[in-house]
Amino acid sequence: MEYGKLRNFDLNLLVVLGAVLEHQSVSAAADELSMSQSSASHALTRLRRLLGDELFVKTRNRMMPTPKALELAGPINEILQSAGNILLSTASFQPELAERTLHLALGDVGEIMLMPTLLEFVRNTAPSCKIQTVMSLAHEAEQELLDGKLDLYVGFIASPSLDLMCQKLYDDDMVVICATDYPYEGVMTIADYAAADHVIHQIRSLAKTRVDHMLDSRGLRRNSRIITPNASATPFIVSNDKTLIALYPRSLATFMKKVHDIKILELDFDTGTIEVLQYWHRRYNNDPLVSWLRKSMFGMFNDATKNRGG
Structure with a gap:
């Protein structure tokens, strides 16, 4: 692409040329483009100078295009159509296509x-x-x-x-999931929670979770029996071992309860909103x-x- 040469060529002139080619009238072209007839005539004069051709010859009823203008008509129409499709398109995404x-x-x-x-x-x-x-x-x-x-x-x-x-x-918020025969009922206290054996979902981007920091502030610590990066495995693990509990997002716990033999325990302390x-x-x-x-x-x-x- 020879950008240097095009830099001196006002591409808006092609819009004027396209309109005059379509209407074969400077005044009709000016009306469609919402510009004065003198401005359209001035643009046509600039085009003639840049392209080295008369482009149109005035007759009694219309502006007759020269062979050069007729040669340019097809490519200019394609350029203007492409520019319109790219720059003015408001088409929405069509997922079916x-x-x-x-x-x-x-x-x-x-x-x-x-x-x-x-x-x-x-x-x-x-x-x-x-x-x-x-x-x-x-x-x-x-x-x-x-x-x-x-x-x-x-x-x-x-x-x-x-x-x-x-x-x-x-x-979302957090709850405890455990086997249906896990020996605890009701709302779990923070002391009982800390004393239990845990399956912990390891989050690679965090050395400690919000709950770990809260327990630290109270001098408590979770007893981790299993640490796994796979949250989807946790309900299967606790449902088959009545000694384990796991902290789990409520939305996922509710969903998993439909497919795993687990129960959900509420907590008497705030783990924060997710x-x-x-x-x-x-x-x-x-x-x-x-x-x-x-x-x-x-x-x-x-x-x-x-x-x-x-």
């Missing part, structure tokens, strides 16, 4: 709770799209969203930059696919959390 891979970081809760619903939704609305879930830590997510390796990240990022856009999906948000990069804020995807995800998470009653 898309052939894309949707890259999502949903976390354990999102994958377990939402994947069947998400799969059915994509199959029905965007049948040629595929879903790829990605393991992404909060501190890695921004770069992956910027690079387009991720379309959406679901979770919580403590200190997001101004380049990250977000939307709250729901609030905000679950979806994030996307500002670079893709107006991207039709990302816009469609985040609206769809919001609706699905909203429905899933509304209907999570046990």
Whole structure:
């Protein structure tokens, strides 16, 4: 591309040329372009000078194009059509026509709770799209969203930059899950909680969780029997061992209770509210696919959390 040569050529002149070619009248072209006839005539004069051709010869009823102008008519129409399609298009994303891979970081809760619903939704609305879930830590997510390796990240990022856009999906809190025959009923005290044997979900990005810091402040410590990075394995472990408990998000505990032989115990101490948000990069804020995807995800998470009653 010879940008240096084009720099001195006002591409708006092509709009005038296209309009005069269509109407074969400077005044009609000026009316369509909402400009004065003198401005349109001046633009035509500049074009004649730049292209070294008369372009149009005035007759009694119209402006007759020269062979050079007729030669330019087809390419100029293509240029203006392409520019209009690219710069002025307001077409929304058409999922039924898309052939894309949707890259999502949903976390354990999102994958377990939402994947069947998400799969059915994509199959029905965007049948040629595929879903790829990605393991992404909060501190890695921004770069992956910027690079387009991720379309959406679901979770919580403590200190997001101004380049990250977000939307709250729901609030969650923590409960205890254990086997149905675990020898404890009622609301669990902090002392009993600390004294129990625990399955602990290890979060790679955190050396200590909020609960660990709270227990430390009271001189208490959890007795960890099993540490696992796989939150989905925890209900299976505790349901088969009546000596173990695990701290678990309420939304996921309620869901898992339907498929595992576990019970849920409330706590008499506050573990804090967990905000679950979806994030996307500002670079893709107006991207039709990302816009469609985040609206769809919001609706699905909203429905899933509304209907999570046990």
